[in-house]
């Protein structure tokens with residue numbers, strides 16, 4: 297494993313959401329942050345070099361996303377995900393969340409129903425509600441420590457008149473990487489009931505156990521033409537502060553409408569550092585990514601094993617992402633007391649399960665994208681606090 301990943305970088309006083317908001321969020325400075333989805337790991341050296349070079353140029357005028365960048369993205373998707381896209385399908389954006397907002401404005405009208413699969417990444421709720429669309433949920437089924445899609449419920453909801461479906465694949469927070477069979481079933485139902493697919497695949501590159509991520513748009517031309525796929529190098533390469541992402545929009549009319557919508561809000565250009573980072577990541581970042589996946593899989597495994605010894609908490613086995621969903625329901629605490637236990641007794645700063653939906657009651661989310669020693673420290677603190685109970 298790369299020695300780059302052994303030492304915890306100092307992140308306090310860097311205007312880091314994860315580190316510099318600890319006191320505000322958890323009430324004390326000595327709570328160990330293991331929450332928001334960025335990594336306590338230095339970026340790949342080729343990306344760092346590209347950013348230094350770009351900074352040394354010392355001119356930051358208006359930027360272009362050119363054919364070379366499109367080719368780099370196209371090559372990445374073919375090489376990593378076996379998806380042969382056309383360059384003209386790419387639209388750049390400062391983030392996946394802004395893209396999803398634009399997409400909702402374009403493919404639905406006020407009052408339309410939009411479906412999400414809960415528990416899910418909290419901004420999905422706002423994306424639907426902030427544009428006066430109706431939120432419809434298709435809760436995931438939790439059986440024997442694993443999550444599955446309830447297809448009967450999905451079809452019932454579609455029959456009632458859903459206009460768009462925001463899919464999260466790989467799924468944050470439950471860590472599922474949806475199988476080809478699952479994706480084919482969802483695609484078939486979308487086509488049958490004329491539901492537009494918005495597929496958030498930001499975690500696509502972070503997959504474990506030799507599994508493969510399948511972009512839903514790669515399944516067939518039919519579903520591809522009815523899908524906007526959101527992707528980004530920011531989770532994969534720890535670049536969230538550089539605000540760079542892209543969407544794959546095969547339908548020309550929707551693509552033109554999306555571009556018009558972006559212009560309306562002045563979002564026509566990426567920042568220069570984001571472009572440099574995307575280019576370097578997708579050109580020279582793969583060996584760093586291989587090392588990262590080794591680290592993340594190892595951290596996931598030690599976490600699962602540590603809690604296998606404890607009946608109180610189960611760490612759900614994530615197939616992808618670096619976010620682990622902790623089932624703490626056996627602790628027998630109210631949700632408020634569970635949160636208090638984690639922050640005041642264990643002194644770890646996790647994401648509140650309920651922020652992902654009511655199905656998250658009794659659950660917390662832990663970020664394991666840090667040096668192993670740091671993750672181990674967080675596990676030890678939880679176990680020591682459990683021992684004191």
Ligand SMILES: Cc1ncc(COP(=O)(O)O)c(C=O)c1O
Pocket residue numbers: 333390391392393394417464468496498528530536540541
């Ligand atoms: C599923 C999912 N989508 C989107 C985002 C954020 O995307 P962006 O920062 O590009 O808006 C996250 C961040 O954790 C995420 O987990």
